[in-house]
Amino acid sequence: MTITLLWLQLAGAALFILFASNYLAKSADVIAIKTGLGRSFAGVVLLATATSLPELGTGVSSIVVFDAPDLAAGDAFGSNIFNLMIIGLLDLYWRNGPILNRVSTTSVAVGALGILIISIAVIALFVHDATSALNSLPISPFSVVIFLVFLASMYMIYVIGRRQDSPEDESELPLYEGVSLRRSILIYALAALVVVGAAFWLAQIGDGLTHAMGWDASFVGTQFLAFSTSLPELAASFAAIRINAPELAITGVLGSNLFNMGFILLMDDIALVGQPLWGAISQVHIMTAMFAILMTAVVTVALIFHGRSRPRSFITIEATLLIGLYIVSSVFVFKLG
Numbered sequence: 489m490t491i492t493l494l495w496l497q498l499a500g501a502a503l504f505i506l507f508a509s510n511y512l513a514k515s516a517d518v519i520a521i522k523t524g525l526g527r528s529f530a531g532v533v534l535l536a537t538a539t540s541l542p543e544l545g546t547g548v549s550s551i552v553v554f555d556a557p558d559l560a561a562g563d564a565f566g567s568n569i570f571n572l573m574i575i576g577l578l579d580l581y582w583r584n585g586p587i588l589n590r591v592s593t594t595s596v597a598v599g600a601l602g603i604l605i606i607s608i609a610v611i612a613l614f615v616h617d618a619t620s621a622l623n624s625l626p627i628s629p630f631s632v633v634i635f636l637v638f639l640a641s642m643y644m645i646y647v648i649g650r651r652q653d654s655p656e657d658e659s660e661l662p663l664y665e666g667v668s669l670r671r672s673i674l675i676y677a678l679a680a681l682v683v684v685g686a687a688f689w690l691a692q693i694g695d696g697l698t699h700a701m702g703w704d705a706s707f708v709g710t711q712f713l714a715f716s717t718s719l720p721e722l723a724a725s726f727a728a729i730r731i732n733a734p735e736l737a738i739t740g741v742l743g744s745n746l747f748n749m750g751f752i753l754l755m756d757d758i759a760l761v762g763q764p765l766w767g768a769i770s771q772v773h774i775m776t777a778m779f780a781i782l783m784t785a786v787v788t789v790a791l792i793f794h795g796r797s798r799p800r801s802f803i804t805i806e807a808t809l810l811i812g813l814y815i816v817s818s819v820f821v822f823k824l825g
Contacts, residue, residue, distance in 0.1 A: 494696045501686045501693060504718050505542060508682035509720035512538050513727035517736055522669040528594035531728075531739030532746065533642065537723050539740065542746040543567050543590030544718035545688050547752055554695040558756040560756045561769040561788070563694075564748045565776040566714025568606065569817050571721050572783040578725055578737060580697045586804045588790045594649045596717035597787035598742040599622050601641040602782050605749045610777045616766040625795045628764035631757040638750020645743075657820040676714045683720055690716050718744075742787070745780065772824050779817040781809055 512535060547560035571610030578591035579587045588595075615622070618622035622628055721744050757765035791808040 492698075492699045494693055494700055496691070496692075496695050497762050498697070499717060501689045502719050502752050503517040504686040504689075505631065505719045506723045507717070508679040508686070509539060509723040510727055511675050511679040512683075512720065513724040513733070513736065513740075515679065516724075516729060516740075517666050517731060517733050518575065518669065518726065519668050520736065521664055522667075522672070523661050526649045527733060527735040528592060528598070529646050530646050531591075531736045532598060532649075534676070534742030534795065535724055535728075535736060536743030536747050538676065538683065539718075539720035540567075540744045540752065541680055541684045542686065542720060543748055544752050545684050545757060546569045546690050546694065546717050546757045548759045549688050549692075550694065553692070556639060556695055556698070557756070557760050557765055557768045558770050559698065561753070561765065561773050562776075563714050563717055564752050564756070565609075565773045565780065566821075567718045567721075567748055568745045568780040569776060569783060570698050570718040572742050572780065573634055573719070573724055573810055573814035574722050574741050574785065575738065575787055576807040576814075578729060578734075579807040579810075580728060581726065582734065584808070586790070587729075588738065588787065588806065591738045591791065592649075592735060593791070594645065594801045595735070595738050595742060596788055596818060597648050597774070597793045598641075598645055598739055599636075599784050600643070602742055602749075602784045604744045604790070605634055605637050605641065606777050606781050606784070609749055609753065610774055610781075612766045612824055613769075613771060613774050613777070617771055620767070621800055623763050623767045625764055626761075627754075627757045628766045630766060630800070635754045638746060641746055641750070645739075671724055696771035719810065742784075745784070764783060772821060775820060775824065779813055779820075786810060786813070801824040 514532040516530050518539070519534060520527050525533075526718070543563055546563050550556045550559040575588075582590075584590070600706070608630065612628060612634070615630070616628065629657065714794070721741055725737040725741055728740065753765065760768060786806050786809045790804075
């Protein structure tokens with residue numbers, strides 16, 4: 489297959505994902521308000537789960553079909569930093585002061601939990617690189633620990649979100665008086681299916697690009713696949729902003745990183761037969777994870793210090809840092825890969 493055809497397929501898969509994700513934000517917001525779940529919890533669970541399905545489909549198929557665990561891991565870790573960069577782009581787009589001023593303290597908890605779960609992933613990479621004692625196990629104990637932390641995080645976010653979001657969400661009820669909850673659930677499910685289908689296509693394209701361009705699998709996963717599979721987060725976040733739901737956008741992005749680390753990497757580990765995922769992937773992912781931790785810390789600190797003003801008419805400090813760190817991390821991954 490020619491390189492040109494591969495790039496055209498990548499563009500086509502990306503368009504399918506963008507089209508479907510436009511429906512995810514609205515349907516998730518309706519479900520959040522109609523069911524009383526709250527926008528924070530809906531962002532972390534409904535929106536983050538649906539928009540992270542490409543990473544799940546791409547990761548599992550990269551391992552099962554193409555035997556490329558580095559492609560799968562690079563997609564998950566690369567999506568983390570791209571998702572955090574999205575917050576910087578949202579801040580540029582949002583003109584009513586810093587966007588992180590407009591979300592509840594629930595997002596602080598989501599950010600802190602994100603730092604915790606990515607840190608455990610870094611420890612897993614270090615331990616598996618230092619010893620081969622765990623490589624005889626079907627899956628790594630670290631994958632199980634991360635998954636349990638992920639489940640505990642979901643419960644904590646639900647409890648905190650119920651306290652923080654209920655008054656605001658109840659005031660939004662009149663917006664959706666004529667919208668059917670059943671129809672919104674159906675739209676949500678159909679859009680998610682389209683996203684999953686496009687994800688499996690992306691895995692095939694990514695493997696083709698790896699061989700055609702002669703690039704390292706970790707670089708292709710971290711950059712091109714991560715960009716493509718993070719398009720749902722990008723489109724859904726901006727769609728949430730357009731319906732004046734910044735809480736849904738921010739928690740959706742931060743929640744996607746929790747889902748990437750806590751669930752997707754467990755599924756990738758299960759899919760890789762013969763050894764744990766953490767012992768079969770490049771140490772380059774440690775650097776990507778460290779950038780994700782740093783960028784999440786930038787977001788969390790900005791969330792804590794509410795009431796700030798935009799220092800200039802165009803960009804905030806946190807937006808500058810998030811976009812700048814993403815660019816720097818991309819350069820490092822390319823050089824190391």
